[in-house]
Amino acid sequence: MTNEAWQSAVNVERLAHWMDAQRLGRGPITGARLLTGGTQNILLRFTRGAHEFVLRRPPLNARPEVCATIAREARVLAALAGTEVPHPTLHASCTDDDVLGAPFYLMAPIDGFNASAGVLPELHRDPAIQQRMGRSMVDALLRLGEVDPQAVGLGDFGKPQGFLERQVARWRGQLEHYQVHAGWPGPSSLPGVTDVAQWLEANRPAPSRTGILHGDFHLANVMFCTKSAELAAIIDWELATVGDPLLDLGWLVATWPDASGQGAGTIRVTPWHGFASASELVGYYRERSTRELSAIDWYVVLARFKLGILLEGSYARACAGQSPAGLGQRHHASALRLIEQARERIAQLA
Numbered sequence: 001m002t003n004e005a006w007q008s009a010v011n012v013e014r015l016a017h018w019m020d021a022q023r024l025g026r027g028p029i030t031g032a033r034l035l036t037g038g039t040q041n042i043l044l045r046f047t048r049g050a051h052e053f054v055l056r057r058p059p060l061n062a063r064p065e066v067c068a069t070i071a072r073e074a075r076v077l078a079a080l081a082g083t084e085v086p087h088p089t090l091h092a093s094c095t096d097d098d099v100l101g102a103p104f105y106l107m108a109p110i111d112g113f114n115a116s117a118g119v120l121p122e123l124h125r126d127p128a129i130q131q132r133m134g135r136s137m138v139d140a141l142l143r144l145g146e147v148d149p150q151a152v153g154l155g156d157f158g159k160p161q162g163f164l165e166r167q168v169a170r171w172r173g174q175l176e177h178y179q180v181h182a183g184w185p186g187p188s189s190l191p192g193v194t195d196v197a198q199w200l201e202a203n204r205p206a207p208s209r210t211g212i213l214h215g216d217f218h219l220a221n222v223m224f225c226t227k228s229a230e231l232a233a234i235i236d237w238e239l240a241t242v243g244d245p246l247l248d249l250g251w252l253v254a255t256w257p258d259a260s261g262q263g264a265g266t267i268r269v270t271p272w273h274g275f276a277s278a279s280e281l282v283g284y285y286r287e288r289s290t291r292e293l294s295a296i297d298w299y300v301v302l303a304r305f306k307l308g309i310l311l312e313g314s315y316a317r318a319c320a321g322q323s324p325a326g327l328g329q330r331h332h333a334s335a336l337r338l339i340e341q342a343r344e345r346i347a348q349l350a
Contacts, residue, residue, distance in 0.1 A: 026049045142289055160207075174310075218264070246291060246295075246296065254300055307335075311331040
């Protein structure tokens with residue numbers, strides 16, 4: 001995005017006026033610069049007075065449902081204040097489109113780095129530190145799973161009743177919907193997806209204790225402290241809801257890189273040699289949680305099924321010329337791999 005584009009999306013004079021009303025800093029907004037990441041949302045870091053802020057808002061001309069996720073994210077971040085869950089500190093949020101033309105919120109900058117954004121910093125190439133990095137992600141999941149949604153004002157945030165029962169039908173419907181994209185071959189482009197869906201329906205476990213889910217918990221959606229192995233913050237809460245938190249653990253396993261450092265989608269971590277294996281992370285979780293994990297394989301299969309369908313959406317849009325062809329092909333390859341991994345896990349359980 002160019003400077004001209006973000007200036008169209010963020011009117012700094014209106015923003016400063018709104019911040020005056022919120023008592024957030026004084027004086028002009030200076031040093032504004034875009035932050036990069038794996039999201040289409042606009043992230044703008046700037047200084048006002050003695051403080052730095054990060055603004056998050058949808059892209060220009062975003063669909064209403066995309067705009068709605070910003071307000072949901074802000075609500076989750078506000079609810080997590082005071083908990084032990086590492087997350088960006090929320091300063092304020094705005095749902096009045098008259099200010100910037102879309103909902104937005106302001107948060108504190110995170111002093112950290114994304115492990116999947118390139119080669120790890122020198123300190124974090126130490127195998128002992130890398131092992132702790134993976135475990136600190138699990139610790140964050142454990143803390144999130146301990147938060148009572150009712151106690152933090154998120155009792156009406158999702159629909160936990162029937163959460164697991166809805167999953168397969170919801171994502172099979174999503175796959176069918178991709179047929180609106182001209183040029184996409186159709187659901188047959190994901191061989192085995194029907195078999196996986198049928199197994200999930202036939203083997204659905206009793207749900208775990210209701211809690212808050214991040215919804216997209218993987219290495220690209222966390223930031224680590226620059227001077228330690230600890231997690232600085234879980235970011236990108238767009239898919240957060242209230243339901244069964246074990247799906248977040250399944251998602252972590254489904255996206256966790258293999259021995260080469262390659263994970264689902266575009267996740268890649270270099271160097272990888274010191275990180276714990278996915279099974280070791282599950283064991284670490286099991287030792288520290290009161291949740292029953294006998295059906296964790298089911299959650300892993302569900303995560304691969306769901307993520308495979310989500311990534312196939314990128315391919316469908318690419319087939320219709322609505323996104324880059326190269327990215328679509330890479331996501332299609334990941335989707336195929338995820339569905340095959342789900343089938344392999346099912347075969348091992350037979």
